[in-house]
Amino acid sequence: MRYPAIIAAALLALGSSAAMADNDAVVTYKSLSPEVALEAAQAALKQCRDNGFQVAVAVVDRFGQPQVMLRDRYAGLPAAETATSKAYTALSFRAATSDxxxxxxxxxxxSGLALLPHVAMLAGGLVIEAGGTLLGGIGVSGAPGGDKDEVCAKAGLDAIRDRIDF
Structure with a gap:
């Protein structure tokens, strides 16, 4: 019968620490709207088309979940998954995948980090960040070389920069 007393003491201790942490009970964060994510993806796709490349473009939200995926008609079969992995990798490591x-x-x-699930240590993924706030990632795949993918991803970021700077 002494267990109820132990449980009551534990609950009392939790209650007092919860009262002290009231300010930490709710988290507020900024995220990209679907419209802005789509605008970034469309700008990246357009840049690659203008450069003569058929690619896939992915935008992931701040939690690594795909928000937008655009795949051009003749983009290679692995392009969509690779673009998503590049966006996820840039977000996860908070760095350009070329770096x-x-x-x-x-x-x-x-080198073992490259073997983690959903990670693509290939150029073409960039972090979407504004005012020190992590918003997501953008990845492009399908151009003949990651450096060309990254140019398109940068065009996607440039297209939305004025809408996300705060």
Whole structure:
């Protein structure tokens, strides 16, 4: 019969720490609207088309969940999944995937990180960030080289920069 007393003491302790943490009970965050995410993806796709490339473009939200996926008619079969993985990777590591790729090649980062699920250490993924706030990631795949993918991803970011800067 002493368990109820222990449980009551634990609940009392939790209650007092919960009262002290009232300010931490609710988290507020900023996120991209679907319209802005779509605008970024469309601008990236247009840049790649203008450059003569058929690609896939993905935008993931701040939690790594796909928000927009655009795949051009003749983009390669793995392009959509790779673009999503590049966006997820940029978001997860809060860095351009071209920088991550270089870090792995030079040995500054453990190569095993490239084996994590949904991770693509290939150029073409960028972080979507404004005012120090992480908003998501954009990834492009299908151009002949990650450097060309990254140019298109940057065009996507540039298209929305004035709408997300705060």
């Amino acid at each position: 991550l790729e270089k870090s792995i090649r030079s040995g500054q980062m453990a």
